[in-house]
Ligand SMILES: Cc1ncc(C[n+]2csc(CCOP(=O)(O)OP(=O)(O)O)c2C)c(N)n1
């Protein structure tokens with residue numbers, strides 16, 4: 001029987017990890033993730049999970065140990081934020097290149113300098129092209145649900161890739177929400193037994209991990225990695241279908257909100273989507289056809305499906321909670337622009353950078369943007385293609 | 394029954410690092426690895442830091458390793474094997490595996506003394522049941538003989554070249570073996586391929602001890618040392634006989650020098666055959682030579698005192 005609880009995002013994800021009961025967990029503290037791994041360690045030290053903890057001396061070692069443990073042949077987790085992810089960066093590519101199904105919640109936080117412990121997406125965006133699958137989550141419920149589904153996706157025999165579950169630091173990780181927990185057996189059965197693939201611990205069949213590959217074969221290897229990415233979306237959808245059966249909650253590659261007949265729309269990730277939906281309702285009440293698209297599977301990015309969902313709009317604003325310095329636009333904007341690029345008739349796109357370092361995203365920000373879009377839709381004229389909002393002049 | 398450490402019996406065992414790898418001929422590292430693996434009668438799973446040994450032994454789609462082997466990155470061989478060992482413990486507890494397996498990490502001096510030092514220290518402190526083996530050739534050889542903190546005083550390397558103002562490396566080596574002993578781990582040892590029986594006994598002993606173990610093994614590199622390609626064993630022997638590389642072990646805090654040279658040779662015997670020290674024989678660099686000999690003497694005497702000092706009570710009385 002599902003259980004209704006009032007918990008924080010970190011608590012919810014820790015609970016999902018307890019229910020999955022992995023073989024090995026590497027942990028290292030960093031705000032705002034710390035409290036998630038603390039909770040998990042408490043489960044481990046009280047016999048609530050069979051997991052062996054590795055309390056490493058850095059995130060670099062956390063991911064390194066995860067690579068070793070996953071190659072050894074079992075289910076492996078860790079979690080991090082911001083600087084921790086930055087320190088892991090080198091090994092993230094090794095985890096994906098070695099096709100190891102590690103699962104890692106990333107509690108999104110700004111990157112230094114200047115030091116800031118609050119939520120934004122610079123960490124996740126910095127790691128978006130490192131070969132990991134990324135699932136983004138609007139609230140604690142989605143983070144919990146994504147965490148459970150992540151294992152099925154990562155460990156799928158056609159995929160075998162690491163998965164990152166992104167949730168907003170503090171806004172989600174530390175706020176209490178009402179959510180629904182599945183029961184332990186349901187999660188256990190859903191996730192299933194871990195299936196080994198070329199485990200190092202099979203000493204009768206020795207394998208070598210991490211070879212040197214010279215120009216003669218490196219490119220074929222990389223193409224194979226690019227190809228497996230094309231299979232991920234189907235697996236994500238199939239896993240979501242199975243998940244709906246046990247939870248009643250429906251997941252896709254992205255969520256659309258009042259988008260089908262919309263003329264103007266927002267594209268926005270994670271927690272800020274919730275705030276935006278309320279404002280969209282207000283605009284709808286005033287007879288303005290506004291809608292929203294919230295990516296869930298951000299890597300690999302479902303360009304075609306997203307393009308198809310957005311192509312009929314007149315004007316779209318992509319809101320980025322991270323900037324790509326030196327590039328013209330924010331990272332999410334560039335993906336959305338690529339998605340609609342093939343269409344002859346397509347919406348006008350603008351880009352706003354918001355909420356950096358934990359700056360609040362307020363209903364009036366969404367309102368301002370939607371008003372601007374309505375104007376663009378009417379006149380076809382754009383004043384600024386990219387700007388920071390909610391910032392002092 | 395363990396395989397007796399006799400050449401006759403050992404020669405019947407399969408070599409677990411096969412021929413055909415691409416390390417330079419005469420390189421000291423492959424014999425070290427072969428001896429280590431030959432010493433074990435248990436199945437071994439190994440990790441390997443980036444470096445000469447790693448890049449030359451597993452070039453897709455070939456591998457010279459007949460044991461399960463993982464290369465992750467340069468600085469994380471210890472953390473990587475700590476992950477493998479933890480998964481082993483987890484699966485063993487769950488009854489999913491019952492074999493007795495040993496875990497060994499191999500790293501060069503750069504990957505161990507320098508960039509991998511934190512990862513090594515962390516893994517040792519956490520108490521993983523593993524043996525870390527540093528094959529020390531005294532420089533970053535794979536990238537072209539750059540200075541590491543294991544490079545001996547005065548050596549000419551590509552980043553501290555012997556110049557007219559700076560005559561090579563000006564610092565003494567970091568004494569990593571002692572630093573590892575200071576971690577309070579149950580077993581630390583120094584070995585040399587010239588003394589194969591001593592080396593293999595130490596590996597055996599290490600593998601029988603539960604918990605983290607560290608061994609530092611000298612592995613001459615003819616490219617970096619600018620020595621003859623058939624000199625690896627000779628040079629590692631001279632390193633021992635000059636007391637530049639003393640053979641000793643520290644077991645549960647007790648230091649024992651396992652090989653005491655009958656006659657301590659002058660350091661120049663070890664330095665002279667190596668091109669990397671050629672310049673220190675020039676008159677203006679005499680002070681370097683003197684300093685190098687003094688460092689060796691100081692360390693050797695300190696080691697002997699330490700042996701005396703840590704002797705168990707019973708033995709000490711005799
Ligand atoms: C993070 C990182 N920095 C630098 C390198 C480049 N690199 C590869 S091997 C190597 C030298 C290895 O030296 P050592 O550990 O002493 O092993 P050796 O090659 O001498 O056997 C270096 C500097 C790397 N691979 N990764």
Ligand code: SF4
Nearest residue numbers: 417420445614615616
């Ligand atoms: S460069 Fe030196 S360490 Fe590297 S393979 Fe050649 S001899 Fe061995």
Ligand SMILES: [Mg+2]
Nearest residue numbers: 501502532534
């Ligand atoms: Mg070296």
